[in-house]
Amino acid sequence: MSDPKIPGVRDYDAPAGGWGALKAVAGALADQETVIEGGKTLLRANQPEGFDCPGCAWPDPKHTSSFEFCENGAKAVAWEATTKRATPEVFARHTVSELLTWSDHQIEDLGRLTEPMAYDPADDRYKAIPWDEAFSRAGAALKALSDPNQAEFYASGRASNEAAFLYQLLGRRFGTNNFPDCSNMCHEPTSVGLPDSIGLGKGSVTLEDFDHADLILCFGHNPGTNHPRMMATLREASRRGATILAFNPLKERSLERFASPQDAVEMATLGSTPIASAYYQVTIGGDAMLVQGMMKALLAMEAQGGGVLDHAFIAEHTAGFEALMAQLEALDWSVIEAGSGLSRARIEEAAVVYAKSKAAILCYGMGLTQHRDSSGTVQQLVNLLLLKGNIGRPGAGICPLRGHSNVQGARTVGVWEKPPAALLDSLRDVFGFEPPRVHGHTVVEAIAAMEQGRAKVFVGLGGNFAVAAPDPTRTFAAMRQLDMAVHIATKPNRTHLLVGKAALLLPCLGRTEMDMRGGVRQSVTVEDSMSMVHASRGLNPPASEHLLSEPAIVAGLAETVFGRDPLIDWGGLANDYDAVRALIAGVFPSAFADYNDRVRVPGGFRLPVGPSDRVWRTASGKANFLVFDPKGGDPRRGDPDVLLLTTLRSHDQYNTTVYGQDDRYRGVFGRRDVVFANPDDMARLGLEAGAKVDLLAAFDDGGARIARGFTLVARDIPPGCLAAYYPETNVVIALDDHDLRSGTPAYKSAPVRLRKHEAGLN
16 A cells, blocks of 8 residues: 655565565674674574573573574664774764754664763763762762652663662662653553453463464564564464464554564575464554453353353352453443444454364553553453453463563562562561652653652663653653753663753663673573563673673662661672572562572573462452453544554664664655555545645644654554654653553554644744
C-alpha cells in the first residue's frame, strides 16, 4: 500500500531476518567502526563464559548456544563496543545548547563517555572532573536536601542485579522509596494486574514450554524488531505444526514470515517460514473487548456441546468464575464488535481455534500495556487462559514480553516504588536500619514532583529518562528545575543536556567490558523474562581507564553520603560482587538461596514461579477470574474527527536509541517523519498520501502538544487508527494520560487530530 511518489517509502517484500539482517549487522559494525573487534565480541554474546546481550530479555536456549544473537542484539553490542569516544575534548568543542539542536542519533553517536564530567553553566559545557570530586558534588547535593523524598532514584533495565540491589539499598538507606524506573513506562500493568489474577507479576512459562504448545497467541507485539531472538522460537514452533495467531493493529513482517540467518538452507534458497496462521487487526486499545468476545464465544460453545472448558481446573484452582460468566452473558456482541474493531465471525473463528487447542501460550507486549485500562486488559488475558486450564502445565501459560535485558531482575531485587512490607522487613532484619514505608514515586509522579519543586535531585542509573517519558513539554521543563542531576551512563543522550542548576555525567562500564575489582574479574547477573538468572562477564577492555562499574559508582555515592557507615561496608561490596549476591540471598532467602553456587552452573537457575506449579499467592489462595471494569473512558470522547495514535519503534531502534533512519520491514528508508493512516480516514479528512500533516493532541487546551511536518503514508490499519514513531511523537502524549492503576503512559492510544501542515511553524 506504499505510494512510490513518497521519497524513502517503498514496498519491502522480503521476509524478516534473512540476508537483510546480515547486511544490517555488517552495516552497524562498520558504522560504529568496530568491524573486527565487534565481530569477535558478538561470538561471546549469550555464552556460558561470555556476556549477556544488552538488548532484549528473551531467554537463551539453556544458555549454551554457539551462535545466539540477533540483528538488533548485534546493533546493541556494536553501539556499546564502538571505538567512538565522547571525550572531554569533544564536549569542549560543543556547548550544551548546540548539542540540544542535534538529533538523538547524533548525540549518542558521539560515542562512549570516558571521564566524569560536570556541567559548567558559565561556559555552557560539560568539563572533566576527578572521580572524588564527582562523588563529593553528588553527595553534597543529596545531603543538602531537607527531606529524603526530595530525591528521585531512577533505574533503567540495563543495570545488573548487583547494581540494582545496591541502588535500592542506597535509596532506602537514604530514606526514600522514590524509585521511578523504566518498568513504569512499559510493563507496569503486568506487575500490577497479574498479582491479583495469579499471585505474581511475572510470566508463568519457560522457553521449553514453547516446544509443547500447539497454539501460541501473540497480542500487541512485534518480535522481529523488539525481541528478535524470539523469532527462532516462533519459527521452530511453526515448522513443527503449532498454530500461531497474531492480534495487532498493524501487520508486522516478522509475524508473517521469517528467514533464519542461522539456517544455511533457508538462506541459500532465499526461503522463509510462515509464522502466523491468521492475523486479526484489532483496533487500537480493543484487545480487552476482543478477548471478552473470545470468552463469550467459548461459553456459547460449552453450552451447546460441552468439552470446551476445563471444569476440574476451574473448580479446584480458581475463584470468580460465576461473576465473569454473568458479565460476559450480559455483554452485547454489538459492543464487542465496536470496541474491538473485528466482526463477531472473526472473533468466533479465533475462539474456535483456541477451543480446539490442547496447550496454549499467550504472549503480549507493550501494544497491550500502554493504554488507559491496561492493568485490567492483562487480567482478561489471564481469564482466557484459566477457562481451559492453560496455566501451570507443559506448553501453556502467560508470557509477558519484557524489553530491556534486566528490567525484570531489577524489580525482583528491590527497585520498586511500592515495595511489599516483606521486602522492607527483610532489609531491616539483614542490615539493621528501618527502611521507609511510604510508597514512592512512579515516573509520572516523579516528573510532577520535579515540576512542583518537591523533587530537587535526580539520580539516573542508565537510560534516557526525559526522552523515554511522555509529554516532553512538561518533562523537559521539569528536568531543568532540578538542583542536581546525576547521570550514570555509557553514552551521552538528550536527558543529560537538560541541565538545571548542576549536572554530572558519571561514565560506567558496559555489559561487554571486563570488570576488574579488587584484582578479580567480576561477573554480574541478570534475570530474563522467564525468571532465569544467569551470569554475565564482559571480555572487552574498557573504553577508558577512567570508567567504573555501576556497582562501584553506586557504592562510591553511598560512601560519600553516609561516610563510615557502621551497617554497610559499601567499599567492600564494590570490590566483591559475590558479597553483594550473598546479601541478596539474605534478603530474599526463598528465591536466591545459594545464589553464588547456583549462578555458576551454566545456564543459571530459575527463580520460584508459583503459577508454574499452580501455587496462587493471592488473597483467595486461587487464581482469580476478574471482571473487566474500565475506568479510562473513551479517549476519543465521541468525536469522529479524533483518531487514536499508537507509537512504534522502528527496526533500526532500541527503546530511545535510534541506530539509523531505516525501518525496512515497514518499507521506510532514510527517514522517520511519517505517520501511517487508513486510506478511508485520509479521504474522509480530505488528505492524501504524501501530504505533510501536523498531529495535534486532541484535548490539549494549551495547544502546545503538536508533532509537526509528518508525511502521510497509506497503510492497512484499522479505521480511526494512526501509527508513528517513538519518541518523536511523545509530544502529543499528555503526562496525565495513563493507565489509572499502574501509571503507565498511554503511548499506544493517544487521541489526536490531523491537519495540513502549517509551513513556517516549528
